[in-house]
Amino acid sequence: MDELDASLALQIRQIRLEATGIHSFELRAPDHEHLPAFTAGAHIDVHLPGGLVRQYSLCNDPAESHRYVIGVLKDLNGRGGSLRVHEALKVGDTVKVSRPRNQFELQPQQTSALLIAGGIGITPLKSMAHSLLQAGTPFELHYCARSCEVAAFTEELVELNRRVPGSARWHFDNGVVGAGLDLAALLAVQPAGTHLYFCGPPGFMKACAQAAAHWQPGTVHSEHFQAPTRAEPLAPTTGATLKLSKSERELVLPEGSNLLDFLDQHGIHVPTSCVSGLCGTCKTGYADGEVEHNDFILDDAEKNHCLTPCVSRILSRSITLHL
Amino acid sequence: MTQPMDKHDSQRSTGTAPPVEKKLIPYGGYHTNKIPSHDPELTEVGPGTPTGEYMRSFWQPVCMSMELTDTPHFLKILGEELVAFRDKSGRVGLLHAHCVHRGASLEYGSIQERGIMCCYHGMVFDIDGTCLKVPFPKGEEADAERYACSIRQGAYKAFERNGLVFAYMGPPEKEPPFPEWEGNFTVLPGDELVPYSNFQHCNWLQVQDNAADNFHTATLHSAKNVVNGQFQGTTFDEVGAPSMEVAPDMQFVPVQGGRSLACAGARRVSDDRLFIRVQHQVLPNLSLHAYTSEDGSAQKHFSRFHIVRWTVPVDDVNSKMIGWRVMGPGIDTRGVGIRELVGYESIDFLEGQVALRRPERFGGLTINDRPQIPGDHRARANYKQAQYAPGDYEAIISQRPIAVHALENPTKLDAGVYMFRKLLRDAVRGTNKAASAEGFADWLRDAAGAPRSFCSGNVLEIPVGARVEDEIVRRRHVTKAVVTMLAESEHLKGAEREQFVKTRMLALEAEMKASAATA
Numbered sequence: 001m002d003e004l005d006a007s008l009a010l011q012i013r014q015i016r017l018e019a020t021g022i023h024s025f026e027l028r029a030p031d032h033e034h035l036p037a038f039t040a041g042a043h044i045d046v047h048l049p050g051g052l053v054r055q056y057s058l059c060n061d062p063a064e065s066h067r068y069v070i071g072v073l074k075d076l077n078g079r080g081g082s083l084r085v086h087e088a089l090k091v092g093d094t095v096k097v098s099r100p101r102n103q104f105e106l107q108p109q110q111t112s113a114l115l116i117a118g119g120i121g122i123t124p125l126k127s128m129a130h131s132l133l134q135a136g137t138p139f140e141l142h143y144c145a146r147s148c149e150v151a152a153f154t155e156e157l158v159e160l161n162r163r164v165p166g167s168a169r170w171h172f173d174n175g176v177v178g179a180g181l182d183l184a185a186l187l188a189v190q191p192a193g194t195h196l197y198f199c200g201p202p203g204f205m206k207a208c209a210q211a212a213a214h215w216q217p218g219t220v221h222s223e224h225f226q227a228p229t230r231a232e233p234l235a236p237t238t239g240a241t242l243k244l245s246k247s248e249r250e251l252v253l254p255e256g257s258n259l260l261d262f263l264d265q266h267g268i269h270v271p272t273s274c275v276s277g278l279c280g281t282c283k284t285g286y287a288d289g290e291v292e293h294n295d296f297i298l299d300d301a302e303k304n305h306c307l308t309p310c311v312s313r314i315l316s317r318s319i320t321l322h323l
Numbered sequence: 324m325t326q327p328m329d330k331h332d333s334q335r336s337t338g339t340a341p342p343v344e345k346k347l348i349p350y351g352g353y354h355t356n357k358i359p360s361h362d363p364e365l366t367e368v369g370p371g372t373p374t375g376e377y378m379r380s381f382w383q384p385v386c387m388s389m390e391l392t393d394t395p396h397f398l399k400i401l402g403e404e405l406v407a408f409r410d411k412s413g414r415v416g417l418l419h420a421h422c423v424h425r426g427a428s429l430e431y432g433s434i435q436e437r438g439i440m441c442c443y444h445g446m447v448f449d450i451d452g453t454c455l456k457v458p459f460p461k462g463e464e465a466d467a468e469r470y471a472c473s474i475r476q477g478a479y480k481a482f483e484r485n486g487l488v489f490a491y492m493g494p495p496e497k498e499p500p501f502p503e504w505e506g507n508f509t510v511l512p513g514d515e516l517v518p519y520s521n522f523q524h525c526n527w528l529q530v531q532d533n534a535a536d537n538f539h540t541a542t543l544h545s546a547k548n549v550v551n552g553q554f555q556g557t558t559f560d561e562v563g564a565p566s567m568e569v570a571p572d573m574q575f576v577p578v579q580g581g582r583s584l585a586c587a588g589a590r591r592v593s594d595d596r597l598f599i600r601v602q603h604q605v606l607p608n609l610s611l612h613a614y615t616s617e618d619g620s621a622q623k624h625f626s627r628f629h630i631v632r633w634t635v636p637v638d639d640v641n642s643k644m645i646g647w648r649v650m651g652p653g654i655d656t657r658g659v660g661i662r663e664l665v666g667y668e669s670i671d672f673l674e675g676q677v678a679l680r681r682p683e684r685f686g687g688l689t690i691n692d693r694p695q696i697p698g699d700h701r702a703r704a705n706y707k708q709a710q711y712a713p714g715d716y717e718a719i720i721s722q723r724p725i726a727v728h729a730l731e732n733p734t735k736l737d738a739g740v741y742m743f744r745k746l747l748r749d750a751v752r753g754t755n756k757a758a759s760a761e762g763f764a765d766w767l768r769d770a771a772g773a774p775r776s777f778c779s780g781n782v783l784e785i786p787v788g789a790r791v792e793d794e795i796v797r798r799r800h801v802t803k804a805v806v807t808m809l810a811e812s813e814h815l816k817g818a819e820r821e822q823f824v825k826t827r828m829l830a831l832e833a834e835m836k837a838s839a840a841t842a
Contacts, residue, residue: 007769045769047814098769103756271345274733278741281732296745299754 018152027068034065040131041104041124047096049088054081059123061130073120104223111193112138118200144171183211190215199223213304241318260309277311289319361725368636369402373751379493380760382501384645388486397430402638411436416450417490419477452478486518499764500772509627511653517665520645521677526725527642531634534610535739541570553711556674575739580757585777589798592619597785603778608634613780624828626780640724666690675714775813784832786839
């Protein structure tokens with residue numbers, strides 16, 4: 001293979017209905033060659049008819065060198081990629097894909113792993129489960145879905161369970177908030193040496209990140225495809241009770257007001273400079289609340305305990321600010 | 324429970340210096356007279372430093388071909404002392420300066436048919452560092468051979484391209500492809516890449532920062548701010564492009580998975596035409612600039628590179644802008660480029676890009692000569708002239724040898740600078756895997772070594788909005804639409820991409836004309 005032109009032309013050998021709305025696509029080299037190796041958590045770029053390029057995680061066992069399998073949810077509200085996959089790709093078609101790349105690697109130093117999937121987020125985690133089984137590393141895979149009709153790969157996961165009882169578990173909420181997996185309870189205590197991996201829709205990712213906020217740094221891993229981008233324009237803040245821990249005051253932030261301006265009006269002068277979420281001059285500690293950050297400076301770890309009042313929005317009914 | 328701020332690793336996102344407490348006290352300089360440290364994570368470049376290691380994972384231009392003569396050329400890059408030479412068989416070598424035998428600098432060595440010979444004891448080294456000859460006395464050839472096989476001079480792979488010498492200074496097994504942007508650097512038939520190198524007496528990052536600082540042109544390059552009418556060619560008005568003295572309405576968009584930043588600016592040329600210039604800042608130290616002399620006099624769709632420039636660290640407190648000026652009638656539609664001003668310590672952009680100004684640079688010398696570069700900007704004979712009409716050089720290097728970010732008070736118009744630093748930090752730390760050394764190299768391979776750029780100059784026929792508020796909404800809509808079409812065409816190549824973008828621009832003009840008519 002030419003090193004510079006590293007894309008692969010693969011043939012769709014099989015399309016399987018894995019669950020309502022979820023198809024898996026098995027891709028193989030037309031000449032029965034071995035494919036470039038991948039590790040669990042890897043994804044490929046799939047070049048779709050019409051010029052769209054989308055990333056999909058590989059969900060099969062990395063020990064398999066003859067095929068790549070991707071699972072695709074038909075997302076009617078998506079950007080059009082999954083719809084194109086479902087409608088345009090047929091068995092026997094040739095598709096251009098990139099070599100696998102991994103931004104969601106299993107960590108070598110863990111003694112056990114906890115995998116939590118939300119919906120279609122099962123795909124990289126299933127691949128991880130295969131790898132962990134192979135390596136003999138203890139793991140638990142928790143699969144959260146609305147119902148069993150939309151849960152994919154049931155047979156393969158049942159097989160995992162047969163080989164290591166209890167390794168795959170399902171949680172169905174039937175669309176009722178709070179009826180599914182109790183993330184806070186599951187993640188309350190971090191067993192020594194255990195790493196956490198999760199993948200799913202944005203709300204689920206956020207819930208996992210929060211429930212694991214107290215885990216050791218470097219032991220929590222999630223899929224992260226996109227570069228940070230700022231949401232614009234900024235939506236007005238909702239009303240929230242501000243508990244100011246240093247000055248021991250409590251203020252009610254009215255709906256629609258900017259946090260920085262509001263604090264200023266109440267005599268709490270946070271140092272500022274850019275007032276655009278870029279410089280971090282106004283960085284303020286918080287706890288016990290939910291924040292839409294909107295800045296372009298804090299790193300992911302900091303966002304768990306710092307906000308920038310110039311652009312951050314309070315999402316929870318109350319929050320403690322270290323002011 | 325509230326976690327107190329002092330328990331936080333409070334400087335994680337903003338460098339390591341502690342924040343300077345703001346005291347807004349009249350005559351209170353005393354309260355702010357302590358200078359905190361620069362941000363070593365992003366500015367220091369020596370071996371083993373985070374940004375130094377990151378920089379070493381990219382091909383970098385290290386000098387101009389014209390600097391390779393019949394004697395070896397001593398230079399510093401990324402804090403390493405090196406010699407560059409072209410051996411008599413025509414191959415370019417880049418070696419550690421100090422001979423591995425006993426340390427004499429190879430800049431005093433003599434260039435051989437193959438490789439270079441150290442002046443002290445005569446060891447000869449090939450361009451890959453192999454010791455080719457050890458001049459032991461007659462009868463001791465076997466020992467000489469054994470010794471030669473036991474040593475290797477530090478060497479880096481280098482090649483010449485359009486008058487520049489490029490080198491890769493990272494681990495050999497991780498060598499990335501050399502990025503041929505857009506396949507041919509968008510050079511039109513009849514145009515050419517003309518090399519130049521401009522030395523800067525300061526850390527590399529503040530030079531790179533300046534390229535994403537579109538707010539400064541309205542002051543630094545504005546004729547009205549030249550003191551006492553002492554004009555020296557540092558302003559846009561003097562070069563017939565007064566519209567560039569208006570600060571553009573900027574939108575900064577991280578693109579290509581956080582590997583680069585599209586800096587898109589809108590300037591109103593007339594009631595009928597809007598100039599949209601997109602500059603492309605690519606990690607870690609590349610910038611691609613659209614036509615720098617645009618007057619907006621005619622419709623223009625998807626004009627491409629006018630400057631391709633790397634800001635290469637010499638050491639922590641010196642750097643050079645090395646790159647190509649694209650010259651010829653294809654890009655330079657006004658025909659204002661001056662080839663005799665593009666080269667070593669000079670460029671035909673505004674005056675004030677380097678320590679030497681044109682009268683001193685060219686006094687008795689031509690573009691083919693290499694004048695001494697003054698080291699102390701305040702000791703220059705024309706220091707006072709530079710004070711009357713300072714240029715980019717004076718503004719940038721006087722931010723201190725390494726600008727102290729902890730002392731800055733940025734405004735919202737510094738967005739480009741701060742966003743680029745954030746992208747760099749995420750890349751260097753590996754928090755954005757896509758932009759890490761490995762992620763970047765993978766991306767270049769996936770693009771077959773020819774990534775697409777967002778750089779473009781466009782004069783669009785967009786009628787002005789009825790009221791100022793309408794105009795702001797309209798120009799921002801157009802700017803965003805241009806960045807979007809550049810992103811959507813990233814998978815297309817050459818003529819196909821050009822066709823796509825031009826078609827979309829025509830449609831955008833039609834849309835904006837229709838909405839102006841109905842407003």
